Every structure is written in structure tokens, then in C-alpha cells.
Amino acid sequence: MMPLFAAATSLMFALPAAAEVDIQQIETPMGFKAWLVEEPSIPFTSLEIRFKGGTSLDAPGKRGATNLMVGLLEEGAGAYDAQGFAAESEALAASFGYDAGPDSVSVSARFLTENRDEAAELLRQSLIEPSFSETAIERVRQQVISGIRSDAKDPDSIASATFDKAVFGDHPYATDQSGTVESVKALTRDDIVDAWQGAMAKDRVYIAATGDISPDELSALIDNLLGDLPETGAAMPEGYDVETTAGTTVVPFDTPQSVAIFGHKGMKRDDPDFFAAYVMNTILGGGGFEARLMSEVREKRGLTYGVYSYLVPMDHAELYLGRVASSNDRIGEAIEVIRDEWAKMAENGATEAELEQAKTYLTGAYPLRFDGNGPIARILVGMQMDGLTPDYIATRNDNIEAVTLADVKRVAGELLKPDALRFVVVGQPEGVESDDAG
Incomplete structure (x- = not known):
């Protein structure tokens, strides 16, 4: 049959x-x-x-x-x-x-x-x-x-x-x-x-x-x-090229703690340097307590409970974003530390120890995602939408391991844009004011 x-x-x-x-x-x-x-x-x-x-x-x-x-x-x-x-x-x-x-x-x-x-x-x-x-x-x-x-x-x-x-x-x-x-x-x-x-x-x-x-x-x-769905749907939106300028936009809000979103243009998911950018971000702000931002803003200075950054490759635009929250009297210092670390990574890249730590974290955490039928199905459909092939599951960790220190430095210098890093702060931040670019 x-x-x-x-x-x-x-x-x-x-x-x-x-x-x-x-x-x-x-x-x-x-x-x-x-x-x-x-x-x-x-x-x-x-x-x-x-x-x-x-x-x-x-x-x-x-x-x-x-x-x-x-x-x-x-x-x-x-x-x-x-x-x-x-x-x-x-x-x-x-x-x-x-x-x-x-x-x-x-x-x-x-x-x-x-x-x-x-x-x-x-x-x-x-x-x-x-x-x-x-x-x-x-x-x-x-x-x-x-x-x-x-x-x-x-x-x-x-x-x-x-x-x-x-x-x-x-x-x-x-x-x-x-x-x-x-x-x-x-x-x-x-x-x-x-x-x-x-x-x-x-x-x-x-x-x-x-x-x-x-x-x-x-x-x-x-x-x-x-089978009975319409053959075609609505037209997709056009792509959008993100442009930002460095500075701060303050939205006054009556709260004892200010929240800040920060970022600028990011990277497409199919960019050949995406894995290098992914590893670099893990070192900068995406690797939990071991990341630089968490170390500098929370561990060393006690300015926040949490700060992180993440790549956002959407279908029609790309962002590189982060988030931090701090008391109104300390959010200004947190912003300055983040700007400083953004610039340091852009100029100097990472250390060998940071690179190895990031690789260990990323490769070790990946298998834990496959913990049931539902999560596996979601991963598979996400891979399809990202244009990946089934062998991505087998090659993903190899691609992480292949990232070199030179790759991280090069991509950090290209992707991180201190002169375009825009902050939006909601709260009553002391000593932080909106600039004209907001």
C-alpha cells in the first residue's frame, strides 16, 4: 500500500x-x-x-x-x-x-x-x-x-x-x-x-x-x-533599518525604582557572525551571574538585583537590547556602568577565561531544553521559521565551540555601538535627564 x-x-x-x-x-x-x-x-x-x-x-x-x-x-x-x-x-x-x-x-x-x-x-x-x-x-x-x-x-x-x-x-x-x-x-x-x-x-x-x-x-x-485554510494571507510588512543615537529618554513615573530599557540595532539571525555575537553577548550580559554587566552592576556595586542583555533578531528588524532596574537615586550610576562596559567590550573584546566559561555555559545548557514532547515540538518549529536545517541540533554546539577570541573581539567591535546606545528610563531618576534626541 x-x-x-x-x-x-x-x-x-x-x-x-x-x-x-x-x-x-x-x-x-x-x-x-x-x-x-x-x-x-x-x-x-x-x-x-x-x-x-x-x-x-x-x-x-x-x-x-x-x-x-x-x-x-x-x-x-x-x-x-x-x-x-x-x-x-x-x-x-x-x-x-x-x-x-x-x-x-x-x-x-x-x-x-x-x-x-x-x-x-x-x-x-x-x-x-x-x-x-x-x-x-x-x-x-x-x-x-x-x-x-x-x-x-x-x-x-x-x-x-x-x-x-x-x-x-x-x-x-x-x-x-x-x-x-x-x-x-x-x-x-x-x-x-x-x-x-x-x-x-x-x-x-x-x-x-x-x-x-x-x-x-x-x-x-x-x-x-x-486543508481548508486560505491559500495566501496578507502581505508582510517591509523591513526596517533601526537607527538610534546615544542618550537617554526619561518618562516620569511615580515609583521608588526606575526601570531602564537600553539598546540599538542588532544582528540578523542568518548572519554568518551570529554565533560569535551570541557568545559575545553571553559574556557581556546574557550569561547570568557570570556576565560582565551582572558582575559590575550588581556584584561589585549593588546597584540592582538583575541586569541583562539579549539579541532580538525579528523578521523585519534587528535589535540588541538590555534591561536594568534600580532605585531612583542609583539608576544614574547603573546607566554609566553599563555604558562603560559596552564601550570596553566594543574596544577590547573578551578574555580567554570569559570565552571558555561562556562556551561551557552555552553548550551545557542546550540539551536541557529537550525535556519533553512539547518543548521539542516548539524547538523544531522555531528552527524551521529561522530557516535552519534539522542537523542544527547536532552542529549547534560545534558552532559555539568554533568561536574564537578574535571572532568575539571583531564582532564586538562591529555590533556594539556605544555612540548609538539609547536608554529609556521610567521612574523618577535622580540626576538623569532626557536629551533632545529622545
């Missing part, structure tokens, strides 16, 4: 301190591609589906439509209202999760082998036949508005929103994906349907599964689940 799936290839990798990851690549009769790690020892399956685009696809004047739409996917579908959908999910012991981000809409599912077909059909209805009833729309709308109002009183959210607005101009990244109170209030059911059709289409879907399911079974499930 001919197999249901059109093609399958398999790659197996053994990870230290983790189970083998045998990745099978399948293509269904309808042309969907998926990665599968088959594990029949436990009778359930984790399924991850991602749609590239996310909340950045919101139409002009409809900010928050995609976010609201995703919040409604389990609030009634097919023959079920919201309560009926929840009751049926519980009866099947199935769990579904729906989330929206700036670059993707994600769907997570977990279901038992014994009622896989029934659970998949329920999931299909939520993706293909969502009700978007007016009652559900109003209920979820109020939940979203409540969240927006809460964020307006949260220093971290204010700092992020201010930074994004200053950096991204008129790009969708400039505004919060939830929208504003006014924009969410104005959204109609037609707007939500348009957002659903624009965000969830065949031309932007990525799929991964782990657990008790064969390639044939997964192929049939995917075609049934996604």
Missing part, C-alpha cells in the same frame, strides 16, 4: 543528558511540510503550528485586530459555543493554546492517542470554523482593554512601548500588538474575520509534532486540519 505522506527523510541526533532526537521530514499529499519526532512510548502527541506574520499584519487603523482574533479562536467554533468548546476539550483531555506575537501566530495542541481524531477535529474547527460571535467578541474585547489599561500603569511595559515608538517610526513594531483602548473598541466582527484570513493561511504555515504518531498518521491529520 502506498504511504499517505509524499516523502520522508530522517536524521537522528544524540544529545548529552538528553534523549535522541530523530527528526523525520514529511510532506503531505496537499503539500504541507512538517518535522516529526516519533516517540510511541507515551500515548500522546504534541503539535506545534506557527503562521508567519503575526500582529505585524494588522491593517492600517485596525491595530489589535490580530491579537483580538487569536484570543477568540477557542471562544466558540463549529457547533460549539465557548462553554461547549471548553467542555469538549476537557472531556477529550486535550489542551489547546493560541498566542499572537509580532512575527507569528502560534497554535499548540496536546492530545491522547486514543482520541486523537476527535481532538484534531475540535482543533480544526477552531482554526477553520471559528464563530467570532458578538457575545464572545465583547467579552474578549473587554479582557484585552483591561490588559492595555494595566500595561499603561506598568513601568516595564511603558519603557518597552516608549523605546519601540522611538525606534520604529511608522512600522507596525512601533506600537503595542494589543492596540489601544480606542482602536480595540472600534474593531468590528468584519475586522476580526479579515485578520483571521490574513494571518492564518497555507503560504506561511510551519508545523512540528512529537510523540505517539507515525508519519502516515501525521500527514493525514495535517491535511484534514489545515
Whole structure:
């Protein structure tokens, strides 16, 4: 008998301190591609589906439509209202999760082998036949508005929103994906349907599964689940070239502790120097208590409980960001120390001891991510979206080990831009004032 799936290839990798990851690549009769790690020892399956685009696809004047739409996917579908959908999910012991981000809409599912077909059909209805009833729309709308109002009183959210607005101009990244109170209030059911059709289409879907399911079974499930999606979705936004200037923007806020977001342009995920940048950032601010920023700002001076930096390679722009919080009377000193360490790394790079410590940390922590069907499925679908191949799991630590001290110094000199490091501070920082560039 001919197999249901059109093609399958398999790659197996053994990870230290983790189970083998045998990745099978399948293509269904309808042309969907998926990665599968088959594990029949436990009778359930984790399924991850991602749609590239996310909340950045919101139409002009409809900010928050995609976010609201995703919040409604389990609030009634097919023959079920919201309560009926929840009751049926519980009866099947199935769990579904729906989330929206700036670059993707994600769907997570977990279901038992014994009622896989029934659970998949329920999931299909939520993706293909969502009700978007007016009652559900109003209920979820109020939940979203409540969240927006809460964020307006949260220093971290204010700092992020201010930074994004200053950096991204008129790009969708400039505004919060939830929208504003006014924009969410104005959204109609037609707007939500348009957002659903624009965000969830065949031309932007990525799929991964782990657990008790064969390639044939997964192929049939995917075609049934996604076969009725629109062929194409909304156009992607244009890329955006981040430009910042060194300085500080202060947002007054009545709180005893100031929060600061800082950063500038980052690096694309597919840049040949990404691994060197990743190692360099681990040394500077991404390696926990061993990182320079934590050592200098917290351990030596006691200015904060935590400070960190991280690379943010988004689909349409790249950032290199960090965060710190400190008392109003000490945040100014914390900012100066961060600026100083940023400049030192840019000029001098790292030491051999720092490099080896970072490599040990990164290579040792990686296998711990593969600690269950759900995490593995999420890793696999993320790899696909980043344009990685299945052998990345086997070669990732080798790429870390291959980074040299010269690589770190070179990339630090190119990536770190002390003359473009912008801080946004929310609080009542003493001795810290906004400059004209903010």
C-alpha cells in the first residue's frame, strides 16, 4: 500500500543528558511540510503550528485586530459555543493554546492517542470554523482593554512601548500588538474575520509534532486540519533599518525604582557572525551571574538585583537590547556602568577565561531544553521559521565551540555601538535627564 505522506527523510541526533532526537521530514499529499519526532512510548502527541506574520499584519487603523482574533479562536467554533468548546476539550483531555506575537501566530495542541481524531477535529474547527460571535467578541474585547489599561500603569511595559515608538517610526513594531483602548473598541466582527484570513493561511504555515504518531498518521491529520485554510494571507510588512543615537529618554513615573530599557540595532539571525555575537553577548550580559554587566552592576556595586542583555533578531528588524532596574537615586550610576562596559567590550573584546566559561555555559545548557514532547515540538518549529536545517541540533554546539577570541573581539567591535546606545528610563531618576534626541 502506498504511504499517505509524499516523502520522508530522517536524521537522528544524540544529545548529552538528553534523549535522541530523530527528526523525520514529511510532506503531505496537499503539500504541507512538517518535522516529526516519533516517540510511541507515551500515548500522546504534541503539535506545534506557527503562521508567519503575526500582529505585524494588522491593517492600517485596525491595530489589535490580530491579537483580538487569536484570543477568540477557542471562544466558540463549529457547533460549539465557548462553554461547549471548553467542555469538549476537557472531556477529550486535550489542551489547546493560541498566542499572537509580532512575527507569528502560534497554535499548540496536546492530545491522547486514543482520541486523537476527535481532538484534531475540535482543533480544526477552531482554526477553520471559528464563530467570532458578538457575545464572545465583547467579552474578549473587554479582557484585552483591561490588559492595555494595566500595561499603561506598568513601568516595564511603558519603557518597552516608549523605546519601540522611538525606534520604529511608522512600522507596525512601533506600537503595542494589543492596540489601544480606542482602536480595540472600534474593531468590528468584519475586522476580526479579515485578520483571521490574513494571518492564518497555507503560504506561511510551519508545523512540528512529537510523540505517539507515525508519519502516515501525521500527514493525514495535517491535511484534514489545515486543508481548508486560505491559500495566501496578507502581505508582510517591509523591513526596517533601526537607527538610534546615544542618550537617554526619561518618562516620569511615580515609583521608588526606575526601570531602564537600553539598546540599538542588532544582528540578523542568518548572519554568518551570529554565533560569535551570541557568545559575545553571553559574556557581556546574557550569561547570568557570570556576565560582565551582572558582575559590575550588581556584584561589585549593588546597584540592582538583575541586569541583562539579549539579541532580538525579528523578521523585519534587528535589535540588541538590555534591561536594568534600580532605585531612583542609583539608576544614574547603573546607566554609566553599563555604558562603560559596552564601550570596553566594543574596544577590547573578551578574555580567554570569559570565552571558555561562556562556551561551557552555552553548550551545557542546550540539551536541557529537550525535556519533553512539547518543548521539542516548539524547538523544531522555531528552527524551521529561522530557516535552519534539522542537523542544527547536532552542529549547534560545534558552532559555539568554533568561536574564537578574535571572532568575539571583531564582532564586538562591529555590533556594539556605544555612540548609538539609547536608554529609556521610567521612574523618577535622580540626576538623569532626557536629551533632545529622545
